[in-house]
Amino acid sequence: MMDHATIGQRVLATEIAALERLHAELGGPFNTVVDKLSALEGRIILAGVGKSGHVARKIAATLASTGSPSLYIHPTEASHGDMGMITSADAVIALSRSGETTELADLIAYCRRFSIPLIGMTAAKDSALGRASDYLLLLPDAEEACRETRAPTTSTTLQIALGDALSVALLEAKGFTAKDFKTYHPGGKLGATLATVAELMHTGDALPLTPSGTDMATALKVMSDKGFGCVGVVKDGTLIGMVTDGDIRRHLSDDIADQPIDAIMTRDPKTTTGERLAADALRDMTAGPNKIMQLFVLQDGAPIGLVHLHDFLRAGLI
Known part of the structure; x- marks a missing residue:
């Protein structure tokens, strides 16, 4: 019989190794991005397609709930009118493992045209997204845990972890407290535990x-x-x-x-x-x-x- 636990452990070991690389390589560019976003007057716009899009939604939700106004925009919808939701006071974080996601092209061009800060989160420094970004949050080019199909697994784990690191760093940079957090989480068990x-x-x-x-x-x-x-x-x-x-x-x-x-x-x-x-x-x-x-x-x-x-x-x- 197939040992499913062994497969699961292999997946986790692959992702842990990638996270350790991300931990070791995180440095100057991350500091620069946190400083830029903590001083931002507008909102943080997240964008991505496919699995990166799902992660972008999660990061936007985490940022918004920890004191950094944020929202997700689908790049395709942006090309058909939603680009107007992005103002010159905002900054855009675009997610793409390869950095060559064609749906991001119009969004990248819009950021260049109106001088909107573009932060790329990609594993490919020399990709279209990597070259166009004002600030680059470079992910380790680690193998996906699903070796057979290379389905996004390790890469999305890295994106989520880097998004969490960014959210918490911004939270602490802004002096966001448990009392502030409760304002955004008034209901349920979480709201109760944050009551004074x-x-x-x-x-x-x-x-x-x-x-x-x-x-x-x-x-x-x-x-x-x-x-x-x-x-x-x-x-x-x-x-x-x-x-x-x-x-x-x-x-x-x-x-x-x-x-x-x-x-x-x-x-x-x-x-x-x-x-x-x-x-x-x-x-x-x-x-x-x-x-x-x-x-x-x-x-x-x-x-x-x-x-x-x-x-x-x-x-x-x-």
């Missing part, structure tokens, strides 16, 4: 707070009225402790009714800040043996919010 604590927390009159020295009967009423199963203890506007319903249960056998809340509170409880990612705050609450259900949010020591485990559940983080 401030977006989930309860604030204002909803907070279960009581002054230091409050008797337990009063503190229990605050806890019951607010419905979070806890109460924070404040002194001079600063959170100094916290009591949960678990603390109450643990002290049921003690005579605590007439004692101040300070007698059973947990001093210096776990807290967080509004700027933190909600996913990080959730990890703080659930890590280790002492899991907690509530977390006060502080600003300069003062409680400004509260998040409950149920808030993370509603946000889709659990």
Whole structure:
């Protein structure tokens, strides 16, 4: 019987070797392209035909979602009117392994005519695309993993990897943050993991707070009225402790009714800040043996919010 895994390993080994070549050869031209694109006033236009076209669409989507306005244009459609979508403020990245894709000819001519920066991504430096490009992102001329037909395999892997490298380098050059990223990914699990604590927390009159020295009967009423199963203890506007319903249960056998809340509170409880990612705050609450259900949010020591485990559940983080 044919060993399919061996074939798969051969394909992966071929592509890994090509990626290692790309890694070793990446240098000056890549830096120049990133500098050019990070200062671009317009959009990054991706173009390619066939498998290169599919990769170009993927790169355009990655760029757009990481803070670099981008779109894909099919070269044939460009020749029939879509060229008007490209302005003098834009730059074009054209993908072609051979660099001799005839459908790119009109697009190349358009870039030359209107002085639109053309970035070629090809394995052939002396090809039509290689010679016409203002900036050249040269791919290793590596063998395709499909040796029998030379179907695009290794070459498209290299294109995708180089597109990812370009997208991340631009992201970091622009100082693009997780908060910015969430703007472009508001929905689904990804949007939830990029939410901040401030977006989930309860604030204002909803907070279960009581002054230091409050008797337990009063503190229990605050806890019951607010419905979070806890109460924070404040002194001079600063959170100094916290009591949960678990603390109450643990002290049921003690005579605590007439004692101040300070007698059973947990001093210096776990807290967080509004700027933190909600996913990080959730990890703080659930890590280790002492899991907690509530977390006060502080600003300069003062409680400004509260998040409950149920808030993370509603946000889709659990």
